[in-house]
Amino acid sequence: MSLTRRDLTRRDFGRLAAASAAFATVPRAIAQAAAPKKIRYAIIGLGRISLQHFMPGTKMSAMSEVTAFVSGHPDKAKQHAAEYNIPDSSIYTYENFDRIRDNPNVDAVYIALPNSMHAEYTIRSAQAGKHVLCEKPMATSVADSEAMIAACKKANRKLMIAYRCQLEPTTLRAREFIRNGTIGAVQAIESANGFNIGPDWRTNGKLAGGGPLMDVGIYSLNACRFMLGEEPTVIAANASTIDHDGRFNDVEENVSWTMKFPSGVLASCNTTYGANMEGYYRIHGSKGTLNVEPAFGYEGIHLTGRVRGAQGPPTVIDLLEQEKDPAQFAREADHFSGCILNNTPVGPSGEEGLRDMRHIQTIYKAAGIKF
Ligand code: NAD
Numbered sequence: 075m076s077l078t079r080r081d082l083t084r085r086d087f088g089r090l091a092a093a094s095a096a097f098a099t100v101p102r103a104i105a106q107a108a109a110p111k112k113i114r115y116a117i118i119g120l121g122r123i124s125l126q127h128f129m130p131g132t133k134m135s136a137m138s139e140v141t142a143f144v145s146g147h148p149d150k151a152k153q154h155a156a157e158y159n160i161p162d163s164s165i166y167t168y169e170n171f172d173r174i175r176d177n178p179n180v181d182a183v184y185i186a187l188p189n190s191m192h193a194e195y196t197i198r199s200a201q202a203g204k205h206v207l208c209e210k211p212m213a214t215s216v217a218d219s220e221a222m223i224a225a226c227k228k229a230n231r232k233l234m235i236a237y238r239c240q241l242e243p244t245t246l247r248a249r250e251f252i253r254n255g256t257i258g259a260v261q262a263i264e265s266a267n268g269f270n271i272g273p274d275w276r277t278n279g280k281l282a283g284g285g286p287l288m289d290v291g292i293y294s295l296n297a298c299r300f301m302l303g304e305e306p307t308v309i310a311a312n313a314s315t316i317d318h319d320g321r322f323n324d325v326e327e328n329v330s331w332t333m334k335f336p337s338g339v340l341a342s343c344n345t346t347y348g349a350n351m352e353g354y355y356r357i358h359g360s361k362g363t364l365n366v367e368p369a370f371g372y373e374g375i376h377l378t379g380r381v382r383g384a385q386g387p388p389t390v391i392d393l394l395e396q397e398k399d400p401a402q403f404a405r406e407a408d409h410f411s412g413c414i415l416n417n418t419p420v421g422p423s424g425e426e427g428l429r430d431m432r433h434i435q436t437i438y439k440a441a442g443i444k445f
Pocket residue numbers: 119120121122123124146185186187188189209210211236238275281289
């Protein structure tokens with residue numbers, strides 16, 4: 075790819091420097107009125123994805139800033155408050171969270187809690203008048219997902235599910251190569267994503283709602299659907315647990331599933347909490363193959379491919395994501411902020427999250443796992 079986020083940022087810095095020189099001569103009141111509007115986020119759950127990725131992402135975003143915290147650990151919240159200029163009055167606990175409705179400095183929330191808490195905090199946030207950017211998986215049941223959508227609709231607030239890959243340029247190029255016929259008629263997709271898990275709420279069935287399928291297998295499911303723009307109509311699945319070492323008393327260790335799409339494309343996917351898989355997907359078309367590997371990381375998404383013409387050597391595709399973490403999160407935040415500011419439909423909507431939840435329910439059922 076020719077343009078990198080760094081290039082853009084450098085250029086933007088150049089423009090900003092020129093603009094700020096001009097700004098100095100503008101009377102203060104006018105200057106304030108001309109300042110670009112930012113969406114102000116309350117972060118709900120100060121864990122890894124919030125602290126290490128999403129919040130740093132907002133620092134390089136154009137339309138998003140962090141203005142409040144919701145945490146069960148006041149010390150942790152205070153520790154990070156200074157970095158984001160957050161006053162004590164904008165630090166909430168889970169108990170007094172609903173008071174956030176009276177905070178005019180919060181437009182939206184980013185929910186990064188264990189999966190089973192997503193529904194409750196989405197609904198409470200919408201009722202408090204805030205837009206919601208919720209981490210994947212959307213919830214731990216289809217009913218909760220539907221309730222989240224209904225609550226946001228009722229409150230006239232926007233709901234986005236944080237499928238950052240759907241906004242990432244290398245991923246979008248792969249989809250373009252499928253849509254414009256570069257690799258011909260797609261026949262099959264293979265995908266896998268997993269890791270070898272240690273102690274984590276992710277193996278607690280109540281908090282996680284399921285095992286690796288809910289957490290990381292959802293990336294493969296979503297990539298297949300996103301690449302094809304179709305919904306699977308036939309699903310078969312198996313699950314297994316190999317390591318009986320106490321980690322998998324509540325949730326499965328492995329899930330393997332196949333999907334048949336209306337076009338006839340067959341997809342086969344694997345997910346695990348027992349092995350470190352580099353997440354990938356491979357798309358086989360009548361004229362060529364695309365391989366996205368790594369496919370789901372916070373940086374370094376790599377698209378390679380070979381396309382065969384009637385004659386001569388194959389054309390080689392090799393596109394590497396140029397941006398570094400947390401650029402994907404800056405884009406994700408700004409996409410949602412832009413949708414709020416311009417009142418436009420969000421890309422990965424609540425309905426998109428719900429479709430994944432319905433398929434996850436079908437996969438678990440096919441694998442004989444209660445969901
Ligand atoms: P984490 O364990 O690092 O953080 C979870 C946060 O929830 C912590 O701040 C913890 O204090 C808080 N919490 C509140 N109640 C809790 C309870 N009862 N048990 C445990 N923690 C509790 O998890 P994480 O990796 O930041 O994941 C949070 C969410 O983000 C999950 O839904 C996960 O699927 C999602 N996630 C998304 C991505 C992505 O790339 N989009 C990556 C990682 C995680």
